[in-house]
Amino acid sequence: IPVVSSFACFLICNAFDQIRMSIAYPKMNVKMVGSHAGISIGEDGASQMGIEDVALSTALPHVVTIVPADAVSAGKATRAMLEHNGPVYLRCGRIEVPEVYGADAPFTIGKANTLKDGKDATIIANGLMVGIALDAAALLAKEGVTVRVLDMHTVKPVDEEAIVAAAKETGRIVVAEEHLMAGGLGSIVASVVARTTPVPMEFVNVGDTYGESGDPMGLLEKYGLTAEAIVGAVKKVRSR
Secondary structure, three states: OOEEEEEHHHHHHHOHHHHHHHHHOOOOOOEEEEEOEOHHHHHHOHHHOEOOHHHHHHHOOOOEEEOOOOHHHHHHHHHHHHHOOOOEEEEOOOOOOOOOOOOOOOOEOOEOEEEEOOOOEEEEEOOOHHHHHHHHHHHHHOOOOOEEEEEOOEEEOOOHHHHHHHHHHHOOEEEEOOOEOOOOHHHHHHHHHHHHOOOOEEEEOOEOOOOOOOOHHHHHHHOOOOHHHHHHHHHHHHOO
C-alpha cells in the first residue's frame, strides 16, 4: 500500500494535479498524510501553512478526508486509513494537543464521535479545535448553557446522520476548524444543514486570509481559534 507524506501544503497544493489524475480519477489505493497543517505550525509562516488542504482534498471524487483530534485518534485513523480500500487524505498538525480520547475510543471512517451532550446548541469540530471546543463547552456550562460537542473527524464522507440529529435536537450549530472559511468542514456541514434541516449556524475558522509567522498559541488567538471565540459564536447563534 503506497503511503506518501509531506507538509499538507506541499502535498495537496503542489501535487494537486498529480493527485487528481493519478490517484483520485483511477481510484488508486494510495494513502496521503499531510503534516504541519493549519496556522498552528507557527514560525514557519504562510508559505508552509496548509489551510486550503481540506477544501482541495474533499473536492476530489473518491478521496476520503480525515482530520483527527489528538494522538490517540491519529493512531486509530492511521489504521482505518490503511484498512480502507481507496484513496485517503489524513491531515495532521505539528504542535502538541491535549488528549481527548482514551485508548478504547471508537474510530470509524464517516462516523462522528459525540464527546459531550447538551440541548442548547451543537459544536461540530475536528483537529485541534475539538479540545478547544470542549474547553468552550466547559465555559458555557458555567453560564448554564449546555452544548453537544461532535468530533467530525471524517470530513468526507461526512456523518450526515449526526449533523441532522444535531440540527433537530439542539436547533443551532457552530462549526470550528483550523482551516479557511471556504470549502472546509463548515461548508460541508452547512450544505447538509441547508439541504435537510435548516437551522441557525455560526462558524469559527481562519477566515478569508493567510496566516503569518508567529508563536503557535499567539496565532490561534489572533485568528480567533479559541474557546472564547467558540463561546461567542454559541451565544450569537442562540440569539438568532
